[in-house]
Amino acid sequence: xxxxxxxVISGLMTGMLYSLVALGFVLIFKASGVFNFAQGAMxxxxxxxxxxxxxxxxxxxxxxxxxxxNLLGFVGAMLVMVAAAWLIERLVxxxxxxxxxxxxxxxxxxxxxxxxxxxxxxxxNDIYNIDIGLPKDxxxxxxxxFQGGVLVNKEDxxxxxxxxxxxxxxxxxxxxxxxxRALRAVADDHQAAQSIGIPLNRIWxxxxxxxxxTALVAGIIWGSKLGVQFSLSLVALKAxxxxxxxxxxxxxxxxxxxxxxxxxxxxxxxxIGPSIGGGIEIWFGYVLVLFVLLVRPQGLFGEKIIDxx
Amino acid sequence: MNVLAEPLATAELAPKASRIGEVxxxxxxxxxxxxxxxxxxxxxxxxxxxxxxxxxxxxxxxxSSLLNCINGVYTPQQGSITFRDRTFNHMNSRQVAEMGVARxxxxxxxxxxxxVLDNIMTGRNLRMKTNLFxxxxxWGAAEREEIEQREAVERIIDFLxxxxxxxxxxxxxxxxxxxxxxxxxxxxxxxxxxLLDEPMAGMNVEEKQDMCRFVLDVNDEFGTTxxxxxxxxxxxxxxxxxxxxxxxxxxxxxxxxxQVRTNPDVISxxxxxxx
Numbered sequence: 001x002x003x004x005x006x007x008v009i010s011g012l013m014t015g016m017l018y019s020l021v022a023l024g025f026v027l028i029f030k031a032s033g034v035f036n037f038a039q040g041a042m043x044x045x046x047x048x049x050x051x052x053x054x055x056x057x058x059x060x061x062x063x064x065x066x067x068x069x070n071l072l073g074f075v076g077a078m079l080v081m082v083a084a085a086w087l088i089e090r091l092v093x094x095x096x097x098x099x100x101x102x103x104x105x106x107x108x109x110x111x112x113x114x115x116x117x118x119x120x121x122x123x124x125n126d127i128y129n130i131d132i133g134l135p136k137d138x139x140x141x142x143x144x145x146f147q148g149g150v151l152v153n154k155e156d157x158x159x160x161x162x163x164x165x166x167x168x169x170x171x172x173x174x175x176x177x178x179x180x181r182a183l184r185a186v187a188d189d190h191q192a193a194q195s196i197g198i199p200l201n202r203i204w205x206x207x208x209x210x211x212x213x214t215a216l217v218a219g220i221i222w223g224s225k226l227g228v229q230f231s232l233s234l235v236a237l238k239a240x241x242x243x244x245x246x247x248x249x250x251x252x253x254x255x256x257x258x259x260x261x262x263x264x265x266x267x268x269x270x271x272i273g274p275s276i277g278g279g280i281e282i283w284f285g286y287v288l289v290l291f292v293l294l295v296r297p298q299g300l301f302g303e304k305i306i307d308x309x
Numbered sequence: 310m311n312v313l314a315e316p317l318a319t320a321e322l323a324p325k326a327s328r329i330g331e332v333x334x335x336x337x338x339x340x341x342x343x344x345x346x347x348x349x350x351x352x353x354x355x356x357x358x359x360x361x362x363x364x365x366x367x368x369x370x371x372x373s374s375l376l377n378c379i380n381g382v383y384t385p386q387q388g389s390i391t392f393r394d395r396t397f398n399h400m401n402s403r404q405v406a407e408m409g410v411a412r413x414x415x416x417x418x419x420x421x422x423x424x425v426l427d428n429i430m431t432g433r434n435l436r437m438k439t440n441l442f443x444x445x446x447x448w449g450a451a452e453r454e455e456i457e458q459r460e461a462v463e464r465i466i467d468f469l470x471x472x473x474x475x476x477x478x479x480x481x482x483x484x485x486x487x488x489x490x491x492x493x494x495x496x497x498x499x500x501x502x503x504l505l506d507e508p509m510a511g512m513n514v515e516e517k518q519d520m521c522r523f524v525l526d527v528n529d530e531f532g533t534t535x536x537x538x539x540x541x542x543x544x545x546x547x548x549x550x551x552x553x554x555x556x557x558x559x560x561x562x563x564x565x566x567x568q569v570r571t572n573p574d575v576i577s578x579x580x581x582x583x584x
Contacts, residue, residue: 178430178437178455181423185431188420195380195418196498197406197435249422 006150007270008263013156015262016163020218021239022254023167024211029248031183031207037108040236041115042212047219048119050077051128051228070132081212089204098190116233130223134158159221166217171251183207241285245292247302261285330358333534334502339388341374348374349558361528361535363545366555372538373415376504380412381405411500413491415507421480425490428479429465432497433458465493485516505537509544521548
């Protein structure tokens with residue numbers, strides 16, 4: 001029993017981190033109707049920027065505080081992400097107003113390769129470390145209830161809390177502020193949004209900056225677990241089934257989707273894995289999504305689209 | 310001109326004819342072509358303040374293109390548009406909105422996933438002055454602003470008689486009501502000129518009567534100038550002060566409903582010439 005709970009908890013925490021990446025997809029899709037293929041590349045790019053800035057700052061400015069270095073790294077990386085958002089709007093999306101979704105998707109595919117290449121050119125392509133001082137030691141919970149207790153990784157626990165806080169803040173921002181409303185309006189209809197004076201270009205810069213921010217947070221957390229390296233951009237591939245499962249337009253969907261897939265892949269790996277030779281974790285999410293799509297093509301929480309014929 | 314701050318019941322209205330004022334919008338020699346297809350050829354007409362100006366013509370005559378030029382969606386290759394003594398050739402939709410021109414759409418372009426209330430609230434966007442960070446903490450100015458704007462929106466909802474649907478996602482409303490929400494969103498901008506692209510298309514008689522009433526009330530009570538495209542001749546002849554007639558992208562008639570009705574070019578465009 002204790003072992004099952006342990007598996008579920010570790011699944012929940014991994015799931016929370018998937019959600020964080022998935023959130024970036026959902027934000028941009030909700031606010032501009034663009035499926036942003038570049039989200040994974042943005043995670044890598046942001047994490048690289050953070051890691052290198054935190055490394056360069058003490059070396060060039062001659063101080064020795066870890067906290068200050070991380071802080072400068074974070075601010076620097078955030079500025080880079082805002083600049084990237086602005087450039088993406090200026091050079092790519094701004095030119096493609098009112099185009100088909102598939103055109104915009106292809107454009108983000110281009111952005112993906114550019115960010116991956118450019119990021120490694122200017123920041124280097126080694127494995128870098130981000131150390132924001134998350135405690136690495138595990139803790140044991142419920143020792144009185146189960147024999148041996150339940151082992152929980154403290155680092156994962158903090159990461160999950162950070163992710164949960166971000167998710168709450170972002171969904172409130174979307175629902176209750178007038179900028180949030182303008183973002184949703186742009187997602188529904190570019191033309192109508194313009195006709196009532198919503199500045200499309202500014203909205204896009206805001207959305208991509210916010211998505212850049214979630215990418216940065218995801219990058220820091222994943223980066224401090226796995227090290228900052230090229231494979232970080234593949235995290236996005238894990239988030240894809242999460243987004244589809246939760247529904248592309250739903251912030252809560254991204255969370256629940258992440259949790260379901262996180263728990264599902266861990267539990268199935270541990271309990272079903274051995275009997276079919278293991279390796280379930282890698283494809284479990286995709287298969288689960290296939291089945292969900294058969295029943296609910298719009299995802300668990302997505303808006304059902306009913307067309308007048 | 311904060312018309313919506315006042316209760317909707319206004320005092321005595323001057324007789325209609327004397328309320329029509331100076332020219333507020335003037336379109337001069339506009340030509341628009343898409344590749345080799347000429348959508349509009351050398352169109353000129355003006356719109357006076359407070360008037361209801363209709364644009365009619367058979368299908369494909371270029372009515373919507375003309376409206377889209379005024380609205381800044383299309384940029385005509387030739388000609389100019391003057392709005393309140395400001396002449397411009399290049400204009401985007403947002404700038405036009407800032408000058409006080411609102412529009413509705415022929416094929417509905419509402420924000421389908423959002424509630425009626427939120428849809429109309431987006432129309433107040435230009436009046437929202439607080440920045441992102443104030444909104445994020447929802448403190449002081451941002452909250453006051455939200456409440457003020459909400460009051461204005463509630464007046465529009467009352468005016469259009471859509472109170473019961475406030476929280477309904479617009480995608481679920483019947484077509485006639487969606488058209489009303491579209492009008493409501495445009496009204497929320499408190500425009501001085503309102504462009505209506507076939508506000509009554511696809512409606513039944515009852516819905517048409519309602520819509521006519523709303524359009525006339527907006528014109529009477531808020532003094533909003535109205536430019537509308539409409540196919541229903543009965544409606545056009547009833548509610549408009551002056552009518553422009555287009556056919557194959559050219560202007561073939563312009564005048565009061567009576568003048569237009571007896572214009573031989575207009576008759577032949579609509580009924581075909583006798584052989």
